[in-house]
Amino acid sequence: MKQLSLIFILLFICTQTFALRIKDMSSVQGVRENQLIGYGLVVGLDGTGDKAPFTNQTFNNMMKQFGITVPAGTDPKLKNVAAVAVHATLPAFAKPGQKIDITASSIGNAKSLRGGTLLMTPLKGIDGKIYGLAQGSLVVGGFGADGADGSSIKVNVQVVGRIPNGASVERTVSNSFNEGDHLTFNLTRPDFTTATHMAKTINDLFGQGAAYAMDASSIRVTAPRDANQRVSFLSIVENLEVVPGNEAAKIVINSRTGTIVIGQNVRVHPVAVTHGSLTVSIKNTLDVSQPDGLSDGQTAVIPDTEINIDQENNKMFIMGPAVTLDDIVTAVNEIGAAPGDLMAILEALKQAGALEADIVVI
Numbered sequence: 001m002k003q004l005s006l007i008f009i010l011l012f013i014c015t016q017t018f019a020l021r022i023k024d025m026s027s028v029q030g031v032r033e034n035q036l037i038g039y040g041l042v043v044g045l046d047g048t049g050d051k052a053p054f055t056n057q058t059f060n061n062m063m064k065q066f067g068i069t070v071p072a073g074t075d076p077k078l079k080n081v082a083a084v085a086v087h088a089t090l091p092a093f094a095k096p097g098q099k100i101d102i103t104a105s106s107i108g109n110a111k112s113l114r115g116g117t118l119l120m121t122p123l124k125g126i127d128g129k130i131y132g133l134a135q136g137s138l139v140v141g142g143f144g145a146d147g148a149d150g151s152s153i154k155v156n157v158q159v160v161g162r163i164p165n166g167a168s169v170e171r172t173v174s175n176s177f178n179e180g181d182h183l184t185f186n187l188t189r190p191d192f193t194t195a196t197h198m199a200k201t202i203n204d205l206f207g208q209g210a211a212y213a214m215d216a217s218s219i220r221v222t223a224p225r226d227a228n229q230r231v232s233f234l235s236i237v238e239n240l241e242v243v244p245g246n247e248a249a250k251i252v253i254n255s256r257t258g259t260i261v262i263g264q265n266v267r268v269h270p271v272a273v274t275h276g277s278l279t280v281s282i283k284n285t286l287d288v289s290q291p292d293g294l295s296d297g298q299t300a301v302i303p304d305t306e307i308n309i310d311q312e313n314n315k316m317f318i319m320g321p322a323v324t325l326d327d328i329v330t331a332v333n334e335i336g337a338a339p340g341d342l343m344a345i346l347e348a349l350k351q352a353g354a355l356e357a358d359i360v361v362i
Contacts, residue, residue, distance in 0.1 A: 022185065022198060023238035029184035029218070030176040031092045036131055036167075038086040040121030042104060042113055042138065045080045048158075050108030055083040062119070082110035082159075086121050086134050088167055095172055099165035102134045106159035113161045114140040123167055134167035178230065183223045185237075190217035193245025201242050249357035251346060260346075267356040268349065 041058055042049075049055070059081060060070045070076065084104040094100065104118055116138050123132035138161030142154065177183075187194060195213040202211035202221055212220045221237060224230050249265040289300045349355035 019241035052108035
């Protein structure tokens with residue numbers, strides 16, 4: 001009988017208060033990255049290009065721009081060219097002339113982009129405007145080798161490559177950073193307690209009314225209108241340390257890896273628990289029946305099946321009230337539950353109303 005073996009992990013969170021910088025727990029509204037995408041050609045491949053029809057069409061259009069017309073109906077039989085999708089992330093406040101990294105991914109049936117060069121490719125935003133131009137030699141992390149007998153080996157992906165600083169910014173994206181009398185900080189993890197603590201910390205430094213908690217996610221802060229003063233003001237604010245609110249009581253179960261994570265604030269009410277296991281084992285053996293030498297019988301194979309049932313008669317234990325992770329660990333060890341059975345015990349405690357925590361299965 002196969003048993004599911006789970007890994008039981010308890011997430012111990014320090015009971016002492018700890019503080020985080022505002023810049024590590026929030027972001028300024030309106031100051032954001034933007035995604036760019038483009039379509040281009042990678043040339044100079046060692047016979048590992050694609051044979052997609054749109055690659056030939058793109059190649060013909062490119063040749064027309066250089067004054068070369070490919071006769072209609074001609075198949076150029078490209079082997080060293082591949083069509084790729086190019087994407088990049090445009091940082092906030094990026095200015096024309098600055099460089100950003102790009103990634104090129106094959107969209108045809110190319111075998112590898114190793115050794116290829118991306119030709120000049122415009123990168124567009126969601127509004128259709130061009131915000132960058134990409135070009136350069138690709139760096140591909142994967143590689144492969146083929147043998148004469150048809151054998152092959154591949155390591156990582158060969159049809160995706162990167163070009164560090166491979167695109168130049170051509171257009172600035174406007175934002176609302178220098179507009180209005182306020183800046184809004186959005187928490188990465190919305191929490192009413194954290195928002196209250198953050199507003200209080202800012203008010204303690206700049207005076208009452210400087211910060212206002214709008215909801216569990218956003219804190220509005222009065223800021224200077226002058227751009228230079230606003231930058232200096234934000235530098236001070238984002239380095240202030242705030243004590244975040246505690247996480248909600250939660251248990252996370254990963255059914256694929258068998259990992260169970262129990263948060264610090266999980267509580268268990270008094271409850272009686274009994275845990276036992278029933279094991280059924282089946283063993284098959286083969287016996288040979290050999291007849292006497294003067295008889296007319298024939299040698300036969302006779303199967304012999306042995307079935308055993310083992311049951312553990314465990315006692316009932318009183319579990320709880322548990323107010324710390326140490327109490328829960330001690331109670332689980334007293335019960336003698338194996339990690340593979342802990343998931344069922346937690347579900348049973350939740351159904352019985354003895355467990356104060358949300359169970360999340362991923």
